[in-house]
Amino acid sequence: MKVNEVAKLVGISVRTLHHYDEIGLLIPDQLTESGYRIYSERNLEQLQQILFFRELGFPLKKIKEIVTSPDFNRLEALRLHEQMLLEKKKHIDMLLGTVAKTIQHAKGEVQMSHKEKFQGFDFSSNPYEQEARERWGDKAVDESNAKAKQMKKDGQMEKFQEDMNQLYAKLAELRHTDPASEDAQAAIGEWYRMLGQMGSYSPEAFKGLGQMYVDDQRFTKNIDKFGEGLAVFMRDAMAIYADGLQG
Known part of the structure; x- marks a missing residue:
């Protein structure tokens, strides 16, 4: 896939993909004679890993250290992503519960303690x-x-x-x-x-x-x-x- 096709598929900018290439985070497997970047299936798998780490708040420098390590294991990384995202979901669900109760409190439908206002x-x-x-x-x-x-x-x-x-x-x-x-x-x-x-x-x-x-x-x-x-x-x-x- 060409860089603009990958950008459209994933929903990120071409400039971001260029930046990932420049810093050695995601280097396309092929470069045409005209200078066009061509991304392989392996590159797309790498990009998915990078975006999982980004979603979890990892800085690019740390992501590069992880995914370029000789010891990097994609399956282990996916299990880690799953575990961390489940923890994040649990935290967000708790905050959503606090928001919902705060709305009810603001409407005079329920009472809220100070502790409950900061749950999550x-x-x-x-x-x-x-x-x-x-x-x-x-x-x-x-x-x-x-x-x-x-x-x-x-x-x-x-x-x-x-x-x-x-x-x-x-x-x-x-x-x-x-x-x-x-x-x-x-x-x-x-x-x-x-x-x-x-x-x-x-x-x-x-x-x-x-x-x-x-x-x-x-x-x-x-x-x-x-x-x-x-x-x-x-x-x-x-x-x-x-x-x-x-x-």
């Missing part, structure tokens, strides 16, 4: 652990993981998660105010202390984490579920708070 939002796990290791080192991440494991063992994780969701909601209410204001800085100070329960954050690391909330669209998407623009507000408030700690 889960920030206790870290799907970006490798990126965190690259940014802050193994020691900081291992320390955070150990604390999280101990909290689960002690039965404290659910309460911690509930407190975190409530603080997100509180920050969302402040997101249209000045991030340097007294109320905003007090709330972001709570955020700093809450993160401190999971690991040690230097002012520089705390500021860098806030920047990641905006630079990484996966973080932005999750945080902005509490209110559009919350990630940007938190980044700005965290930078101001970190500068104050260093000063």
Whole structure:
């Protein structure tokens, strides 16, 4: 198949396929004398794998590492996709239930507790652990993981998660105010202390984490579920708070 035929079949742009070729992620098996890319059945199978990984939030660099590895097993990868997508479906179903109940609550048909309003939002796990290791080192991440494991063992994780969701909601209410204001800085100070329960954050690391909330669209998407623009507000408030700690 030619590149425009593949693009039409899959629903992605020709430019995207060209980019995948240029970075060595998906190289067509044939190139005509005129320079046209020709995709084989094997290439289409590779593209399906790539798009599964993309759907699950993997960055292109990581996808390339996985699919070009000599140890890559397509069947094992498909089983992994199935498992991860089922987990994602379970999470989405829970969020849909929260949305449906919130609509009923807004119409006055049912009552909703504060806990129920945030059912399905889960920030206790870290799907970006490798990126965190690259940014802050193994020691900081291992320390955070150990604390999280101990909290689960002690039965404290659910309460911690509930407190975190409530603080997100509180920050969302402040997101249209000045991030340097007294109320905003007090709330972001709570955020700093809450993160401190999971690991040690230097002012520089705390500021860098806030920047990641905006630079990484996966973080932005999750945080902005509490209110559009919350990630940007938190980044700005965290930078101001970190500068104050260093000063």
